[in-house]
Amino acid sequence: xxxxxxxxxxxxxxxxxxxxxxxxxxxxxxxxxxxxxxxxxxxxxxxxxxxxxxxxxxxxxxxxxxxxxxxxxxxxxxxxxxxxxxxxxxxxxxxxxxxxxxxxxxxxxxxxxxxxxxxxxxxxxxxxxxxxxxxxxxxxxxxxxxxxxxxxxxxxxxxxxxxxxxxxxxxxxxxxxxxxxxxxxxxxxxxxxxxxxxxxxxxxxxxxxxxxxxxxxxxxxxxxxxxxxxxxxxxxxxxxxxxxxxxxxxxxxxxxxxxxxxxxxxxxxxxxxxxxxxxxxxxxxxxxxxxxxxxxxxxxxxxxxxxxxxxxxxxxxxxxxxxxxxxxxxxxxxxxxxxxxxxxxxxxxxxxxxxxxxxxxxxxxxxxxxxxxxxxxxxxxxxxxxxxxxxxxxxxxxxxxxxxxxxxxxxxxxxxxxxxxxxxxxxxxxxxxxxxxxxxxxxxxxxxxxxxxxxxxxxxxxxxxxxxxxxxxxxxxxxxxxxxxxxxxxxxxxxxxxxxxxxxxxxxxxxxxxxxxxxxxxxxxxxxxxxxxxxxxx
Numbered sequence: 227x228x229x230x231x232x233x234x235x236x237x238x239x240x241x242x243x244x245x246x247x248x249x250x251x252x253x254x255x256x257x258x259x260x261x262x263x264x265x266x267x268x269x270x271x272x273x274x275x276x277x278x279x280x281x282x283x284x285x286x287x288x289x290x291x292x293x294x295x296x297x298x299x300x301x302x303x304x305x306x307x308x309x310x311x312x313x314x315x316x317x318x319x320x321x322x323x324x325x326x327x328x329x330x331x332x333x334x335x336x337x338x339x340x341x342x343x344x345x346x347x348x349x350x351x352x353x354x355x356x357x358x359x360x361x362x363x364x365x366x367x368x369x370x371x372x373x374x375x376x377x378x379x380x381x382x383x384x385x386x387x388x389x390x391x392x393x394x395x396x397x398x399x400x401x402x403x404x405x406x407x408x409x410x411x412x413x414x415x416x417x418x419x420x421x422x423x424x425x426x427x428x429x430x431x432x433x434x435x436x437x438x439x440x441x442x443x444x445x446x447x448x449x450x451x452x453x454x455x456x457x458x459x460x461x462x463x464x465x466x467x468x469x470x471x472x473x474x475x476x477x478x479x480x481x482x483x484x485x486x487x488x489x490x491x492x493x494x495x496x497x498x499x500x501x502x503x504x505x506x507x508x509x510x511x512x513x514x515x516x517x518x519x520x521x522x523x524x525x526x527x528x529x530x531x532x533x534x535x536x537x538x539x540x541x542x543x544x545x546x547x548x549x550x551x552x553x554x555x556x557x558x559x560x561x562x563x564x565x566x567x568x569x570x571x572x573x574x575x576x577x578x579x580x581x582x583x584x585x586x587x588x589x590x591x592x593x594x595x596x597x598x599x600x601x602x603x604x605x606x607x608x609x610x611x612x613x614x615x616x617x618x619x620x621x622x623x624x625x626x627x628x629x630x631x632x633x634x635x636x637x638x639x640x641x642x643x644x645x646x647x648x649x650x651x652x653x654x655x656x657x658x659x660x661x662x663x664x665x666x667x668x669x670x671x672x673x674x675x676x677x678x679x680x681x682x683x684x685x686x687x688x689x690x691x692x693x694x695x696x697x698x699x700x701x702x703x704x705x706x707x708x709x710x711x712x713x714x715x716x717x718x719x720x721x722x723x724x725x726x727x728x729x730x731x732x733x734x735x736x737x738x739x740x741x742x743x744x745x746x747x748x749x750x751x752x753x754x755x756x757x758x759x760x761x762x763x764x
Contacts, residue, residue, distance in 0.1 A: 246548075250517035252398030257509045259405035261571045264505055266412045267424075268498075268577035275360055277498035278490075280424055282353045283367035285486055286345075287428075290337055291375040292475050295330065295382040302467035303386040305527055305613065306460050311390065320387070320447045322460040327383040329461060332454040334379040341372040352483050355490030363421060370425035374432035381436035384443040392524060393442050400438040407431025470615035474622035481626040485645055488637055496642045499584045502572060503646070506585075507592035507599075510556040515600030518545045519607050526611035535668065538611070542664075543671050545604050547678045551738035553600040554682045555727050558690040559720060561593040562697065566716045570709065588646045595650035598657035605660040608668075617663055625656040678737055685730040685739075693723030 271277050303326060310319035341348070345368045349361065356364055381400060388397040411427010419426065440448075456462060489496045522545040529538040560567065565586040572585065609618050629652035636644025665671065700715040731739040 246517045246521040246545075248394045249398045249520055250513050252395070252402060253513045253517055255399075256401040256405055257512055259402060259409065260505060261509070263405050263409050263412065264502055265572050266409060268502065268572040268581070270412065270416070272495075272577050272581065276421065277501075278356075278495065279360060279363045279367060279421065281497055281501045282349075282356065282486065282490070283364045283371055283425065284428070285352055285483060286341060286348055286368055287338075287371040287375050289483065290334075290341060290372075291378050291382075295334075295375070295379045302464035302471070303383070304390050304523065305467070305610070306464050307386060307390045308524065308527060310460060316447065319390075320449075322458065323383060323387050323443075323448060324450060324452055325455065325458045325461050326464060327380060327448075328451045328454045329456065330379045330383055331376070331451065334376045338372045338376050342369045345369050345372070352486060353490045354487055367421065367425045370422055371428050373429045377429070377432040377436040381432070381439050384436065384439035384448070387443045387446065387448065388439055389520065390524065391446060393446070394521070396439050396442040400435045403434035403438050404431040407434045467613070467615060470619040471610070474615075474619040477619075477622050477626045481629055484630060485633060485649070488633060489642060489645060492637070492641055495581065495584075499581065499588055500642055500645060503568075503585050503588035503592060506567060506571060506589055507560065507596065510553055510560065510596060511599045514549055514552040514556065515603055518549050519603035521545075522604060523607045523611065526608055530611045530613075538608075539668060539671055542604065542608055543675050546601060546671075547675055547738055549600050549604065550597065550675075550679050551682050551736070553597055554679075554686040555689050555724070557593050557596045558686045558693070559723065560596065561590055562690055562693050562723070563716055563719060564590045564593065566712050566719075569712050570716060584642070587643060591643060591646040591650055595653035598654045602653070602657045602660060605657065605664055608664055609660070612667070614667070617667075618660065621656060621659045621663070625652045625659065628652050628655055674737065681731065681734040681736040682738070684734060685727045685736065688730040689723040689727040692726040693719045696722045 267277060267280070271280075307319050307323060310322050345365045349365045349368055350356070353361070353364060385397050385400065388394065407430035408424075408427045410430060411424050415423030415426050417423070456465070485500075486497060489500055522541055525541045526538060529535075529541060565582065568582050568586045568589060572582070606618050609615065629648050632648035632651055633645050636647055638644070640647065697715060697719040700718050705711065728739070732743075
């Protein structure tokens, strides 16, 4: 068992589906822990001042990490590192990674120190609706959480090495450890230290995130941290490629800060409701959308580098079909069972029925954009593989401006629900523009994509229809007053709905369903043969 885990930890994964499976399973574990984290927080503090302070304090450190780190790695580090691997060899590529890591570490130290020093200036701008003790607590928590971007920055470089070399297991597991650290802070540290314990849990999670990936990177040959320098040609190229991507992320993050400011002036708990619903709707997006986008990125870059245009389009089409086959039934389930999902995930302790209804309503609005949110990372990475980071930037600026305009218009009549409507509409517009401009740039995609989506949509409608009948029936048989009664209603609805989905997908001969069925049969057949061989040997 020890050797098996060691091989899995350091194993190189080449296949798109296999890589997506590893990332997806780990993402599922991370999302489950994320829901458990939110349940712990909601049950202890409810959707009130404490969680408003926690999520508001989380925003600025997360903004720094997203702008400075994610922009560099997603658009610049991985392609340049992969090019170094091909042209100059593994050793030169790792020396470049060491240079990048030292630069990232130095920059993050300066930026985090600035956030600690100027938190009393920045925080009131981010949450103008906070005053008095609530504002003071947000500033204190922001200063503690300012340590987390430093560890996450170093970890992101390690993660870039792991992705470029296709070592996906430790990369995918790092967010699991991150959530464990936050849960430890909520369960162990907060009862002892009070509200600062939540913040120190975030810092602990960030350190575990770094530690998880660095073990594999060190084994690959990452040895030291040289003096920070911008003179290295590879470092300068990464900075050049990261500029448009960082600008696009800056627009998105500033947009979220403005939405947070708008929510801070709404009724008590609005920030918490928006964040809790957003975390729940991110569950299927992370498992299905991000997993395939991350797994497909190296293949897209390789196809572009070799000039294989048809392979480039084929990778996008294949990944898009698989994402749609998984996200559309998930969308039906989340909309159908939005109240049950919120109640099961968060409904405990101080999180009362009113909090449940408000969060479920916001979650229902978010579900209409799940498909667009899940496909957008794939199409954005297609542009990055083409070394075009400007087109996604222009699209981001346009869609975020649309988001803010709609949010200002809808906040008055609809409150927090207006912000959710604006977010979902902007997500749809973002994907449509990415799809259209990529089609113009590289030509039409495989026609089978639209046929596949139509078949999956029909199967998802069957899931929703039969699931609704079961949900209503079980709701009249027994009162839904306990966790297990709600869980039974949810399980019954999902079971019957999925049977309907599978039946319709099989009747329509969905390619994705047939591929999945055949893959299961092959796995089972091989397992049976191995068992028979073991019996014969015995």
